Amino acid sequence: MSRIEVFAPDGAPEIRAGDDLVEMVVPLVELADGDIVVVTSKVISKAEGRVRTGTRDDALAEETVRVVARRGETRIVRTRHGLTMAAAGIDASNVAAGSIVLLPLDPDASARGLRTGLRHRTGRNVAVIVTDTAGRAWREGQTDIAIGAAGLLVSEDLAGRVDGYGNLLEVTLPAVADELAGAAELAQGKLGGRPFAVVRGRADLVLPPEVTGPGARALVRADGADLFGYGxxxxxxxxxxxxxxxxxxxxxxxxxxxxxxxxxxxxxxxxxxxxxxxxxxxxxxxxxxxxxxxxxxxxxxxxxxxxxxxxxxxxxxxxx
Known part of the structure; x- marks a missing residue:
C-alpha cells in the first residue's frame, strides 16, 4: 500500500521582516527524516523584507521581464524567475491594507537556507518547497506550484521505462514538486493562517543532506522553448x-x-x-x-x- 500524509499545523505567528523561519517551524511540528516541508512564498517574502506600500501596478514593471498577454487590467507576465504569472505574482492579500508582497528574489536560495537551518536545528534530513499560487492555461481556477525547492527531486523522469502493458514511455516527466505543492495547499487553506505544511510518505524524493538538487528552477521551460511565448x-x-x-x-x-x-x-x-x-x-x-x-x-x-x-x-x- 502506498500512502502519504499531509498536515499543516495551526499556531504560526505573524511573520515580519527579519524573522527566523526555522524558529517558527520547529515548535509547530516534530519532523522526521524524509519529510518534505512546504512553505508559502508569502511568509518567505515577509521574512526577507519583500513587503512594501503601494499597489501592484507600482511594482509590476520592475518585476516583469516580458508581458506575455494582457486583457484589460490583467497582465500575464514572465518574471525574472522565469515564471509566467498574473501580475508577476505580486499579492495584496493577507497583508496590511495599502501594502503588497513581492515574490522572493531567489526562491531556490530561500529553500536552501531553510533546509540547512532545519537540519542544524533538528538533525533531520528534510526537503523544502516554496510555493505560490498560479493559474493554468485552458483551466479555470488556481493551484499552488513550487517556485523554490531544496533537497528534492522536483520531477521524476520516467522516459525509457515500460508500463504494465509493455509500452515504452517516451515523454513522461511528472512535476512532483508541483503535485506536492498542490497537496500541501489543500491542508493549509487560503484563509487558515497555516503557511507551513509537512508531506510525509515520499522520502524517496528527498536527497541526501549534502545534495541540494536542481531546485524548482529546473521546472521552468527555457524562454523560446515554450509553444506559448505570447498570448x-x-x-x-x-x-x-x-x-x-x-x-x-x-x-x-x-x-x-x-x-x-x-x-x-x-x-x-x-x-x-x-x-x-x-x-x-x-x-x-x-x-x-x-x-x-x-x-x-x-x-x-x-x-x-x-x-x-x-x-x-x-x-x-x-x-x-
Missing part, C-alpha cells in the same frame, strides 16, 4: 511589428515546409525552395502582401532578405 493577440501584433528583440519567445526557426504551408494557407502564395543548399524560400509576385509575408516569416523564426528583384521575396531562417 494570441500579442503574438499577432509582435509578428507584424517584427522587432528582432521579440524573436526569442517565438522559438527556433520552423522547418521550411511549415513556413511554406503557412504562407499558402494564410495569403494564398506559393513558396519555393531556393539557395545553394535549398535552405531558403522564394515567393514570387507578393504585390501588396509583403507585410503579412514578413509577419509570417517572423512568427516562424525566418527573416526577409534584401533583394534587387521587384517581383520576388527571399526568406531564410533567422540567425542568432
Amino acid at each position: 494570441a493577440r500579442e503574438a499577432v501584433v509582435r509578428a507584424l511589428r517584427g522587432d528582432p528583440a521579440d524573436r526569442l519567445p517565438f522559438g527556433a526557426p520552423a522547418p521550411a515546409a511549415d513556413l511554406a504551408a503557412a504562407i499558402t494557407s494564410a495569403i494564398g502564395l506559393v513558396a519555393s525552395r531556393s539557395g545553394p543548399d535549398g535552405g531558403e524560400l522564394v515567393v514570387t509576385r507578393p504585390a501588396g502582401l509583403k507585410r503579412p509575408l514578413a509577419a509570417l516569416a517572423f512568427a516562424h523564426g525566418w527573416e526577409v532578405l534584401e533583394t534587387d528583384s521587384a517581383s520576388d521575396v527571399r526568406l531564410r531562417p533567422a540567425r542568432p
Whole structure:
C-alpha cells in the first residue's frame, strides 16, 4: 500500500521582516527524516523584507521581464524567475491594507537556507518547497506550484521505462514538486493562517543532506522553448511589428515546409525552395502582401532578405 500524509499545523505567528523561519517551524511540528516541508512564498517574502506600500501596478514593471498577454487590467507576465504569472505574482492579500508582497528574489536560495537551518536545528534530513499560487492555461481556477525547492527531486523522469502493458514511455516527466505543492495547499487553506505544511510518505524524493538538487528552477521551460511565448493577440501584433528583440519567445526557426504551408494557407502564395543548399524560400509576385509575408516569416523564426528583384521575396531562417 502506498500512502502519504499531509498536515499543516495551526499556531504560526505573524511573520515580519527579519524573522527566523526555522524558529517558527520547529515548535509547530516534530519532523522526521524524509519529510518534505512546504512553505508559502508569502511568509518567505515577509521574512526577507519583500513587503512594501503601494499597489501592484507600482511594482509590476520592475518585476516583469516580458508581458506575455494582457486583457484589460490583467497582465500575464514572465518574471525574472522565469515564471509566467498574473501580475508577476505580486499579492495584496493577507497583508496590511495599502501594502503588497513581492515574490522572493531567489526562491531556490530561500529553500536552501531553510533546509540547512532545519537540519542544524533538528538533525533531520528534510526537503523544502516554496510555493505560490498560479493559474493554468485552458483551466479555470488556481493551484499552488513550487517556485523554490531544496533537497528534492522536483520531477521524476520516467522516459525509457515500460508500463504494465509493455509500452515504452517516451515523454513522461511528472512535476512532483508541483503535485506536492498542490497537496500541501489543500491542508493549509487560503484563509487558515497555516503557511507551513509537512508531506510525509515520499522520502524517496528527498536527497541526501549534502545534495541540494536542481531546485524548482529546473521546472521552468527555457524562454523560446515554450509553444506559448505570447498570448494570441500579442503574438499577432509582435509578428507584424517584427522587432528582432521579440524573436526569442517565438522559438527556433520552423522547418521550411511549415513556413511554406503557412504562407499558402494564410495569403494564398506559393513558396519555393531556393539557395545553394535549398535552405531558403522564394515567393514570387507578393504585390501588396509583403507585410503579412514578413509577419509570417517572423512568427516562424525566418527573416526577409534584401533583394534587387521587384517581383520576388527571399526568406531564410533567422540567425542568432
